[in-house]
Amino acid sequence: MIMKKILKQQLVFAVDDTKRNVLSLLFEFVELFIIGILLCNSITIICSSARALEMAANIPADKMLRMVDNSSGEEFERFINDNRNMEKIEIIDHLLDSSLVERIVVDNGMSCTLDDGNDPIDILRINSNAINLYNIEFEDAPIDIAIFDFECNRRRIPVWLGASFKKYYRIGDVIDDDSNCFVVKGFIKRNAYYIDPFQSKSAVYLDKCFIAPEKWEGDELIECSSRIFNTYLICENKNDISKNLGKKIEQILGFAKLSDVSFQIEKCRINITEEILTLGMLYSVVVMFVIIGLLSRLYLFVNTHKKEFAIHVLVGASNKDIIIRIAEKYFTMIVVSALFVKFFISDNVSWCIYVTIEIVVFTLIILKSTKLFLGSNSSAIIKEA
Amino acid sequence: MIKLNNIRKTYINGSDTLVVFENLCLTVEDGEMVAITGRSGCGKTTLLNIMGLIDSPESGAYFLNGNNVTALSEKEKANKRNKEIGFVVQDYALIDYYRVIDNVALPLVYSDVGRKEREERALKALELLGIEDKQKCFPPMLSGGQKQRVSIARAIINNPRILLADEPTGALDKKTGMAVIHYLRKINEIYKTTVVIVTHNQELANMCNRSIIFEETLKLRDKK
Numbered sequence: 019m020i021m022k023k024i025l026k027q028q029l030v031f032a033v034d035d036t037k038r039n040v041l042s043l044l045f046e047f048v049e050l051f052i053i054g055i056l057l058c059n060s061i062t063i064i065c066s067s068a069r070a071l072e073m074a075a076n077i078p079a080d081k082m083l084r085m086v087d088n089s090s091g092e093e094f095e096r097f098i099n100d101n102r103n104m105e106k107i108e109i110i111d112h113l114l115d116s117s118l119v120e121r122i123v124v125d126n127g128m129s130c131t132l133d134d135g136n137d138p139i140d141i142l143r144i145n146s147n148a149i150n151l152y153n154i155e156f157e158d159a160p161i162d163i164a165i166f167d168f169e170c171n172r173r174r175i176p177v178w179l180g181a182s183f184k185k186y187y188r189i190g191d192v193i194d195d196d197s198n199c200f201v202v203k204g205f206i207k208r209n210a211y212y213i214d215p216f217q218s219k220s221a222v223y224l225d226k227c228f229i230a231p232e233k234w235e236g237d238e239l240i241e242c243s244s245r246i247f248n249t250y251l252i253c254e255n256k257n258d259i260s261k262n263l264g265k266k267i268e269q270i271l272g273f274a275k276l277s278d279v280s281f282q283i284e285k286c287r288i289n290i291t292e293e294i295l296t297l298g299m300l301y302s303v304v305v306m307f308v309i310i311g312l313l314s315r316l317y318l319f320v321n322t323h324k325k326e327f328a329i330h331v332l333v334g335a336s337n338k339d340i341i342i343r344i345a346e347k348y349f350t351m352i353v354v355s356a357l358f359v360k361f362f363i364s365d366n367v368s369w370c371i372y373v374t375i376e377i378v379v380f381t382l383i384i385l386k387s388t389k390l391f392l393g394s395n396s397s398a399i400i401k402e403a
Numbered sequence: 404m405i406k407l408n409n410i411r412k413t414y415i416n417g418s419d420t421l422v423v424f425e426n427l428c429l430t431v432e433d434g435e436m437v438a439i440t441g442r443s444g445c446g447k448t449t450l451l452n453i454m455g456l457i458d459s460p461e462s463g464a465y466f467l468n469g470n471n472v473t474a475l476s477e478k479e480k481a482n483k484r485n486k487e488i489g490f491v492v493q494d495y496a497l498i499d500y501y502r503v504i505d506n507v508a509l510p511l512v513y514s515d516v517g518r519k520e521r522e523e524r525a526l527k528a529l530e531l532l533g534i535e536d537k538q539k540c541f542p543p544m545l546s547g548g549q550k551q552r553v554s555i556a557r558a559i560i561n562n563p564r565i566l567l568a569d570e571p572t573g574a575l576d577k578k579t580g581m582a583v584i585h586y587l588r589k590i591n592e593i594y595k596t597t598v599v600i601v602t603h604n605q606e607l608a609n610m611c612n613r614s615i616i617f618e619e620t621l622k623l624r625d626k627k
């Protein structure tokens with residue numbers, strides 16, 4: 019009851035103060051807001067990079083081989099324009115599917131354009147082994163990933179959409195591209211990724227991609243070749259396989275080779291680590307700014323209001339009243355900035371970290387001001403002010 | 404009534420201990436108007452701060468209006484400052500960004516008086532000090548004498564039984580200073596408020612009905 023009265027009393031002062039200092043308060047909010055957004059984003063990115071690094075570490079690089087196209091561009095061009103080569107591709111496809119090796123396919127050779135003016139969206143054609151290796155997870159119902167290994171009907175290609183499409187599509191929606199027709203089967207969990215050291219130096223995120231089964235009915239020579247040259251093999255005895263299978267493939271197709279990828283994957287790991295370190299540094303700097311920003315704000319606020327507070331104490335306010343006044347200001351500041359940041363940040367974990375940091379600093383501020391006002395008498399503060 | 408018994412006050416600065424006063428005894432009766440004089444740095448402000456409950460003695464007992472207030476909690480002291488004591492200081496202690504009337508009414512906020520009554524009473528206090536026309540102004544727009552009158556209005560708004568003034572004329576010219584003392588006398592006469600004034604100015608001290616001189620020996624010499 020008494021507490022409520024004090025809260026209200028001090029709130030009136032705080033509100034008046036806000037009215038007098040609208041601009042500087044606005045500035046404080048903008049600053050807190052920007053710091054919040056930066057902090058949340060860097061936490062999110064660091065978390066997913068850390069997961070990507072973990073995955074890169076788990077990829078059995080020492081057991082991996084990759085199909086490589088050693089042709090000159092012209093040679094390959096000639097090759098795919100000659101439909102008689104389809105037979106060769108089919109044989110190699112068959113060899114790669116042999117039970118001795120585990121075949122991973124992530125073919126990013128396709129894209130589709132949804133509306134005029136929008137960037138084309140990558141459609142990754144992948145098989146179930148890739149889903150297992152990169153541990154790609156789906157929202158909602160568990161799915162039978164064997165579906166990725168079957169040839170799909172080109173008029174109803176099943177697709178799973180990256181998390182950022184969740185706002186625009188629902189399961190069952192039909193998406194018509196000029197040449198193909200896709201049916202939305204589900205959504206990929208946010209921050210899913212795969213690692214392809216030949217395409218990118220670090221993890222490739224799936225949030226803005228579609229994924230679909232690797233084989234589509236009526237695939238032409240170019241699509242079949244693309245599937246072949248986007249193949250990794252995981253095998254127990256890498257040397258034997260690269261000798262035997264590699265030799266056979268080379269005999270069929272002069273410019274195709276099986277090649278060792280441990281070096282590239284190692285490089286990819288180093289890149290991801292560097293990325294995390296850079297972001298970690300950015301993140302620490304941002305955290306420091308949050309803390310320094312809030313603390314210096316306290317220093318400023320208490321300093322510019324020292325005389326006012328001391329006079330309040332002189333005429334009958336207790337230290338508690340003043341601390342409540344300070345607390346009210348910071349509480350509102352934190353609540354409002356946290357809500358604003360929440361509006362732009364969907365990742366709850368990083369938002370919670372941001373709010374926690376704010377609350378810790380808030381507590382520090384209150385403790386510090388408590389000490390300030392309990393430690394000195396008001397005449398000393400008046401003199402100083 | 405103010406009754407100080409064997410008050411000792413020290414300031415500790417690192418390893419140095421400065422004894423401001425020791426075994427200080429002083430009684431101010433209800434309705435008295437007392438001047439305290441003494442050279443600068445002898446402890447007048449410290450004494451007034453102890454009387455005003457914004458500083459506490461190291462030992463000794465302080466009776467304010469018959470109650471021992473030496474060991475009161477911070478909150479109880481705040482309440483006594485609010486209701487039983489009015490404070491006037493040399494540099495006025497006004498909040499520049501509050502209107503004059505809000506400055507004057509401030510103690511009433513902590514007495515839980517409603518906004519309307521606060522403004523009415525503040526206006527009355529300003530009238531008594533003859534500056535009701537400045538109620539909507541902000542302190543920086545006022546002259547020194549006017550500011551000091553505002554601060555006196557604030558000091559008396561809650562009808563305290565004791566008014567403490569620390570060099571109230573220190574920053575004013577002689578004529579304005581006299582006017583301020585005149586108002587303090589008026590308050591002492593009308594409301595029978597006990598007034599304790601710390602001053603450098605012997606002329607002002609002589610206008611009070613009792614004058615106390617702080618001496619080197621840390622003893623008080625009382626002249627009735």
Ligand SMILES: Nc1ncnc2c1ncn2[C@@H]1O[C@H](COP(=O)(O)OP(=O)(O)O)[C@@H](O)[C@H]1O
Nearest residue numbers: 398414416423442443444445446447448449450
């Ligand atoms: N907060 C403080 N810390 C240390 N010494 C102080 C403090 N306040 C006052 N003093 C010292 O105490 C003595 C008395 O000060 P004060 O009461 O302000 O004297 P006066 O008001 O008579 O000029 C002075 O020597 C002063 O330096």
Ligand SMILES: [Mg+2]
Nearest residue numbers: 447448449569
């Ligand atoms: Mg002094």
